[in-house]
Amino acid sequence: MKTLSNIPLLRLGHAWGKLIKKKAFARGSELGLIFSAMLIGLAAGAAVSGMSWISRSLHSLIFGIGRLDWLSASIIDNKLIVLTAPIIGGMLLGVVLFILSRRRRRAIVDPIEANALYGGRISLTDSFIVAGQNLISNGFGASVGLEAGYTQLSAGLASKLGSKLNLRREDMRILVGCGAAGAIAAAFNAPLTGAFYAFELIIGTYSMVALAPVVISAIIATFVARALSGDSFLIEVGEIGTITPADYVPAILLGAICAGVGIVIMQGVAFIEELARKSSIPPYVRPALGGIVVGLLGMVTPQVLSAGHGALHLNLDSDAPVKILIGIFLLKSLASAVSIGSGFRGGLFFASLFMGSLIGKIFGMPADMITTGSLTPTVLAVVGMSALAVAIIGGPLTMTFLALEITADFPITALVLAAVITSSLVVRTTFGYSFATWRFHLRGESIRSAHDVGWIRNLTVEKLMRSDVKCARLGVSLEEFRETFPLGAAKRVILLDTSDRYAGVVSLPELYAEEADTARPRTRLEDFLTHHNDFLLPQMNAKQAVEIFDQSRAEALPVINNLIDRRVIGQLSEAHTLRRYSEELDRRRREAVGEA
Known part of the structure; x- marks a missing residue:
């Protein structure tokens, strides 16, 4: 029976529950990562058991072997089935590929590529497609394993969960590693194997922040797979003997x-x-x-x-x-x-x-x-x-x-x-x-x-450049140029030809220093042009830009839209590029060790 005294307690408990949930699943929370890893372990164990069951059911249905028998260890008297099953599987897979070629133009991203380039973001739809293709291939006898499907589906589920929780980039990468760890751990009944598979092949590095979520996901996935599939994933070896x-x-x-x-x-x-x-x-x-x-x-x-x-x-x-x-x-x-x-x-x-x-x-x-x-x-x-x-x-x-x-x-x-x-x-x-x-x-x-x-590729010239650039046309006299751009107005001016195409760069300090140099007088603006063929493109990343700065020995370069039009759309300095590049490097380092 409700009383006036316990209603505030109920409200307080509800408020604490909401606060704990919000804190646990906040961006960058280790506790939230661990909770998420537990869910991913459950999903990975179920996914591996489900795919394995479908595959063995297909083997039993198509090749006529026992439900608990392994296809590669069976004696199949009907050789016609052995010959035609992979062909039929190839035809069925071909139909799937034909449909996908008409409806989907982008390539499917796997967990390694996702963590290397896309911050752990994987399409769950693509993951189900890969799992389905893998089941068709393996189920009809093609000489491939299911591990690709296991890891793709589990990592896709992990990435979907991370997207729903709006996790930061490094946490997303760890969750994808948790999915792959759970898949391999369940597939071989080996949690340590799954965990280090994630560290070495999916995350690409070991960190204390990732240790608990990855190991927990691998252990839970192993338990779930054993509960659902028994000992079917065990690899048994014989007598070992003495090692000398x-x-x-x-x-x-x-x-x-x-x-x-x-x-x-x-x-x-x-x-x-x-x-x-x-x-x-x-x-x-x-x-x-x-x-x-x-x-x-x-x-x-x-x-x-x-x-x-x-x-x-x-x-x-x-x-x-x-x-x-x-x-x-x-x-x-x-x-x-x-x-x-x-x-x-x-x-x-x-x-x-x-x-x-x-x-x-x-x-x-x-x-x-x-x-x-x-x-x-x-x-x-x-x-x-x-x-x-x-x-x-x-x-x-x-x-x-x-x-x-x-x-x-x-x-x-x-x-x-x-x-x-x-x-x-x-x-x-x-x-x-x-x-x-x-x-x-x-x-x-x-x-x-x-x-x-992937963060290096995302740190593009287009995102780093300044759009307010000083431009002038070729053909103007030195006097007109000096009137338009007095000393101190800018460090450099970009010159364009009559078609508004990039022609080169003029250094204002160098141009005004020429007045004091009577030994080598230069009378035309074109005489001061430098870096005629040195420029940046907007899709270049910071690392590529730094290499071009080093090769051209330029402190700053214009950014053009493409190699054909050569329209100037901005300007980027070497100092700003190096500063932003160093900041991002430090940020990734802090995220990797959990300092962010």
């Missing part, structure tokens, strides 16, 4: 080998994509043609189909001859390259783990010649899967923690760390890209990681 100091030599050598193989695989995918682009085949027809190749390879062995979860476990537990392992590796490599290159949507995360495990087991025979033979095939398989995944995907600590979480063995983790460092070093020094950043490079983007460089 001498085992580090073959592990390091295996890391270098995996680096070389990873580079070949990435270039193979790029070669097939380039071959497809140069052909006259429309993009929406290419997946069906790629499906023919995948179907033919699948008729040889189903282990090349889908991501390869079942095939990974199958080969970890078997003692197949080296010739068989080499054959499976070559077929899987070709199937994955053709699938990605022909337009199927997906990633190479799990495929690289599977192929790396095959390389490790193949390496077992020469490894026995290097050491006393103490390394078991399982150890080499774990080292190989981590080293090849680092070469293709990147993230040395990510793959090291994955080895730790699937083996729960510290000695093998140290062995894996030596191998992945070697693999990463070889790839960075000889190739310079991971699979994702290599594809950005092929598109013309100079992105080497998810480190935030």
Whole structure:
């Protein structure tokens, strides 16, 4: 029963609740980030479980296997289904691509690109499109994993939440990292792997501000995925054995080998994509043609189909001859390259783990010649899967923690760390890209990681320039010019030709100093022109502007609208550009460490 005494308490409690909510989700609040990360972890775990369930249901429906069976480990008697399923999937994906080409002109942004260039902003609609394409590709047997769809959808949900909360740029980037961390953690039942995947590949750096939200999201997503999907995401390995100091030599050598193989695989995918682009085949027809190749390879062995979860476990537990392992590796490599290159949507995360495990087991025979033979095939398989995944995907600590979480063995983790460092070093020094950043490079983007460089692109000349510029026309006499622009009126005047096109810059101090110089008299205004071909464009960023200032040795330059019209629209000084550039650098540094 309500009384007069408890009504004020109710009102006070409601007011405190509103205040706490407002404080928790305020811009820059760590508490708000943690609450948001919890929600993202729930969403990521549910998204991964949902996509996995749809994929396995498609495998069961299309290929006639058991609901709990893995496609790549199944025995499929009907070879016609194996041949035609990827072709039908390619045709269905082609229809989707055809519709998208008519209705959507902009490219789809993935989490790495979003955090590098767009401050963590991802279209949720695009994320659902990518997830749908990934499910079609994987569900019909194309040799791609679902990790691309997992991370895209989870990151898209995180970005949408951040947009609704009107979070600042750095917080948006952290939330996108939380989404990716939750997706990978749920996909491998490995929260540490998911967290460091976010730090190394999505956020691009480690900071104390991001630590709690990312780890919490990864842990919650793992719990949710296990509650919904049970142990279906577990990777089980066999007997590890004893690790000795001498085992580090073959592990390091295996890391270098995996680096070389990873580079070949990435270039193979790029070669097939380039071959497809140069052909006259429309993009929406290419997946069906790629499906023919995948179907033919699948008729040889189903282990090349889908991501390869079942095939990974199958080969970890078997003692197949080296010739068989080499054959499976070559077929899987070709199937994955053709699938990605022909337009199927997906990633190479799990495929690289599977192929790396095959390389490790193949390496077992020469490894026995290097050491006393103490390394078991399982150890080499774990080292190989981590080293090849680092070469293709990147993230040395990510793959090291994955080895730790699937083996729960510290000695093998140290062995894996030596191998992945070697693999990463070889790839960075000889190739310079991971699979994702290599594809950005092929598109013309100079992105080497998810480190935030988008703010530099946003700090354009158009935003920095002054529009009030002093201009005069060529042809006027020195006397008329001096009357119009007395000493002290400006530092410099921009000259235009008869068509109002930029012609050069005149320094007023230099012009008036000429009166005292009788040894070299200059009688025409044109004699004082400098920087005839030095100018800035409005779309240039601050970094590009600084480089042009340095090359031209100019203190200030005009800004023209384009290279054809050459209409002067403003002026920008080197000092102002450097000051604003330094201010933004300091601002990003403070945001990264939580001082903003």
